[in-house]
Amino acid sequence: MKKIILSMISSLLIGVLLPSGKAAFAADKINVTLPSKSFQFIIFPIAKERGYMNEEGIDLNIVIMASTAGLQAVVAGEMDFTGSGSSVLVVVTQGNAPLKTVLAVNDQVLQxxxxxxxxxxxxxxxxxxxxxxxxxxxxxxxxxxxxxxxxxxxxxxxxxxxxxxxxxxxxxxxxxxxxxxxxxxxxxxxxxxxxxxxxxxxxxVKNSWGTVAINDQFIKAKPKLMHGFMRALLKALRLVKQNREVAMEAMIKFSELDRSLAARTYDGMIGTFTTNGVVDEETQKNDLDIVREVLNVTKEVP
Structure with missing residues (x-):
């Protein structure tokens, strides 16, 4: 398959995997819009509160915003990243929006x-x-x-x-x-x-969920910041998979769940979390196919 849903080019992958440098004296602010406080999004507050973002010189600002409004804000450059899932691909295909999907939290649709x-x-x-x-x-x-x-x-x-x-x-x-x-x-x-x-x-269905997207211009203008952001998120993603207690505490605080519900949610859903933010090629193809069907188009999705 020539194109894949996770448009993370080789140089970006290399940058994510390389060790981070020292955080800058003045942290760079990155604004992220999330459509909800669902379990899959706890990697964002964890990355911030555990100091992973700070290690990369990033001051992370999280804003909860409806998917459509969040996508519009990223396209306009008012926000840097969005967690609006497959809606990103629909917008890209529909209007050639300057967005790229760079990470998938889950390999199953949590609905x-x-x-x-x-x-x-x-x-x-x-x-x-x-x-x-x-x-x-x-x-x-x-x-x-x-x-x-x-x-x-x-x-x-x-x-x-x-x-x-x-x-x-x-x-x-x-x-x-x-x-x-x-x-x-x-x-x-x-x-x-x-x-x-x-x-x-x-x-x-076999599709991804909890996907994260970014404006193309951010990738071009701030590649080092992009790499640092991804490193911090991947650290948080791996921590969630490895440490049940940390993940539960994050759900209690961020998702506003009681301990019992947080435990049930973690135990039932942790198996859907990806290891490195990437889903297999079949899932990527299915994501593109579902977007084509939604929009009733035959052209290739960017």
Whole structure:
């Protein structure tokens, strides 16, 4: 395959793997926008609070922002990095946005289809309401595609209601919707409140999740800073995989979970975390294919 989703060229990989130098006296600020405080994003506060960013001379500023707004901010140069996942590829393909995906935290899509107690199968959701992050979101499209395996037409038989993080679970519990495509943290809370899990997208499709992207101009103008940022993130990623207690404490603080939920989330999801921020070639190809299908285009994704 000529092009891969992780557009980290050889020189960038070499730079990431090389030892870091001494941090500068005046740290360079890097602004990162994240769409949520989900488990996969704890590598950012860990990299900051454990001093990994400081070692690279970086003052990391984390801003929680909706995916669309975050992408727009990175394209405009107001933010440097975004954790908006596959949405980056959609924007790039749709409008030739100057963005590159440089790291994938997970090799599975961390989204679960949860339903109210009266439902037991996906097929029962015909003409029912499903809460999602966005009607045009990549995860929503994945769910539509999977629906055919369960005897449903994803475009005709399902009704989607776009709700922001934090509201999907509440809508499901109150009965405003019949089902919800939820995150790992929301999944456990839903189970504790009597909801049922009928589908895990991570086992239905082979795609990456928790991907990080950057503006092309940043790579060209500040390559050393880029390398340092990546080194710090990879240190945090490896620490999360190796140290359960550190990861749990980060979830308790950053994701605002209680200890029990943090433990369940870690134990259930840590197997999806990549070792070096890279997914295999099949997953990369699938990521590109899903974007083409979302946009109904045949051209190659940059």
């Amino acid at each position: 679960w289809l949860m339903v109210r107690p009266q439902y037991s199968t996906f097929k029962e959701l015909k003409n029912k309401k499903i809460a999602v992050t966005g009607v045009a979101a990549v995860a929503t499209f994945m769910l539509k595609k999977v629906a055919s395996k369960y005897g449903l037409d994803g475009n005709k038989d399902l009704t989607f209601l776009a709700l922001p993080p934090g509201q999907r679970l509440a809508a499901l519990q109150s009965g405003v919707v019949d089902a919800g495509l939820l995150t790992s943290e929301e999944r456990f809370a839903a189970l504790d409140h009597g909801m049922k899990e009928i589908l895990y997208l991570g086992k239905e």
